[in-house]
Amino acid sequence: MTSPMLELTGVKKSFGGNHVIPGLDLTLKAHEVTALIGPNGAGKTTIFNLITGFLKPDEGTVVYKGQGLTGLTPENVFRKGMVRTFQEVRVFGGITVLENVLVGREHGFGSWRKTKENKQAAMETLALVGLDGKAHTEARDLSYAEQKFLSLARVLGSDAELLLLDEPTSGLDGRSLDVVTGLIPRLKEMNRTVLIIEHNLDVVRSIAERIVFLESGRVIATGTGDELFARQDLADIYFGGGTVQ
Numbered sequence: 001m002t003s004p005m006l007e008l009t010g011v012k013k014s015f016g017g018n019h020v021i022p023g024l025d026l027t028l029k030a031h032e033v034t035a036l037i038g039p040n041g042a043g044k045t046t047i048f049n050l051i052t053g054f055l056k057p058d059e060g061t062v063v064y065k066g067q068g069l070t071g072l073t074p075e076n077v078f079r080k081g082m083v084r085t086f087q088e089v090r091v092f093g094g095i096t097v098l099e100n101v102l103v104g105r106e107h108g109f110g111s112w113r114k115t116k117e118n119k120q121a122a123m124e125t126l127a128l129v130g131l132d133g134k135a136h137t138e139a140r141d142l143s144y145a146e147q148k149f150l151s152l153a154r155v156l157g158s159d160a161e162l163l164l165l166d167e168p169t170s171g172l173d174g175r176s177l178d179v180v181t182g183l184i185p186r187l188k189e190m191n192r193t194v195l196i197i198e199h200n201l202d203v204v205r206s207i208a209e210r211i212v213f214l215e216s217g218r219v220i221a222t223g224t225g226d227e228l229f230a231r232q233d234l235a236d237i238y239f240g241g242g243t244v245q
């Protein structure tokens with residue numbers, strides 16, 4: 001059996017007396033697209049923060065490709081080969097689109113280099129999200145949708161194998177939504193594993209191979225879209241009534 005790409009075991013996190021993650025086990029297989037869904041406040045972003053070193057678990061372990069991540073800074077977690085996006089758009093407005101991807105390639109924190117090879121790789125990444133024609137535009141001059149694409153290009157432009165995407169489609173519709181939903185299934189061909197937080201259930205259904213349903217920091221169901229979307233009990237939790245469709 002191949003070892004999991006990511007394994008959370010007995011992870012707990014409280015804020016004051018609020019037990020946001022009361023005890024979480026979660027495993028990701030390599031080259032799968034897994035969606036983390038659940039009602040507002042279920043703890044999805046907190047889980048991203050616990051995995052990526054932005055928060056430290058009170059208890060439990062996070063193991064990435066056989067290596068414990070507990071206590072590592074976000075920068076050092078990144079260097080292990082994992083990268084995330086944030087719910088809100090985070091791009092560097094004062095530098096160009098191309099430079100934003102180059103910064104992402106160099107781990108987003110330290111120095112970065114405009115070598116020919118890096119530039120070519122960054123341009124190929126920009127082409128994936130349709131931004132190659134705007135490579136020399138300052139990021140602040142992009143539309144909201146283009147800035148979302150650029151956030152994606154920045155994580156894709158890194159060598160990270162595990163991508164954690166926090167609501168990559170929020171605020172997008174029509175053709176811009178299609179850019180993201182078309183891209184995500186292709187990431188496994190690029191040797192990437194994806195964990196995605198997503199509220200748009202049509203998107204979840206079309207891209208996720210496995211869905212993890214979270215309520216109050218606990219995994220209450222795991223399965224394919226066909227398995228989970230048929231369950232009225234989950235629809236009741238998600239919508240407070242109605243059907244997940």
Ligand SMILES: Nc1ncnc2c1ncn2[C@@H]1O[C@H](COP(=O)(O)OP(=O)(O)OP(=O)(O)O)[C@@H](O)[C@H]1O
Nearest residue numbers: 015016018020038039040041042043044045046047
């Ligand atoms: N740093 C923090 N300090 C205190 N409480 C926090 C902190 N981070 C998260 N929480 C609380 O943890 C709970 C879960 O929040 P989280 O953002 O992880 O949920 P979510 O599932 O991502 O929600 P949404 O779908 O609305 O983005 C919420 O009650 C939130 O207020």
